[in-house]
Amino acid sequence: MENSTPSAEAARPAEEVRLERALAALRDRGPLVQCLTNTVVQQITADVLLAIRAAPAMVDHPQEAPVFAAVADGILVNTGTVSPAQVEAMPAAARAARDAGRPWVLDPVAIGSLPVRTPLAHELLELGPTAIRGNASEIAALAGTGRGGRGVDSTDSVDAVLEAARDLAERSGAVVAVSGERDAIVSRHRTTLLTSGDPLMTRVIGTGCSLGASCAAVLGATRDTDLTAHDAVLAAHALLGAAGTRAARTAEGVGSFAVAWLDALDALTPADVLGIVQLDERGISPVAGA
DSSP states (O other): OOOOOOOHHHHSOHHHHHHHHHHHHHHHHOOEEEEEOOTTSHHHHHHHHHHTTOEEEOOOOTTTHHHHHTTOSEEEEEOTTOOHHHHHHHHHHHHHHHHHTOOEEEEOTTOSSOTTHHHHHHHHHTTOOSEEEEEHHHHHHHHTSOOOOBTTBOOSOTGGGHHHHHHHHHHHOSEEEEESSSEEEEETTEEEEEEOOOGGGGGSTTHHHHHHHHHHHHHHHHTTSSOOHHHHHHHHHHHHHHHHHHHHTTOSSHHHHHHHHHHHHHHOOHHHHHHHOEEEEOOOOSSTTO
């Protein structure tokens, strides 16, 4: 008699299968990621991208950035320490990425009341980011419902800005990722809550900024597949959060945690990640691209 038991993959939740496929694509394809990012986190961002098998390129000269954005697999635009050159380069790169069909991520670091980065972030929003990643206060400020946090630190909770994130996703068409104790990945027809990571991640420089770069990496690795941008952004958050959980098990403090985190990013398999993170799906649309 033919065995009627469904395959293990068919029996698994669809979001887990897609997450595993996205992480496998990242390892297999080694995407080239252009980072227009802040000076504080360039080193850790490059280290993280290398650990997850991506190739970092810190190309942010105004004349070079749009040329490179047209050929990179994914692009990060991070407003953490905006210089006059970056104010020119960032919109040019975002526009080139959009026109070339390349996925790009907006990370609106510390926007709200600061007079240069805040209007810059809103200008970038109009250029069609594939994904937006920030803490709760940054997302609220970009959505127009808040004034920002305390510098790069959030003063809002993820749950408090979920409606703002949904509105921002609806208006922009981007996947909106809100980072916190529990991350929320929000797109027009789908919301996923993700629990992973460790409080030590908030005491190490660049964990959030390198998460934006990792989103660009997974988006680039999956752009020619049937996986959605939501799948890619969720996979990046799951990977970096799971690595934080793994690293905290052996770390003796923030210094050893930073090294252990990179080691975990290098070593974790997709199955390892799924064994660590907790996913809470709040709705999946049958519409392609959700």
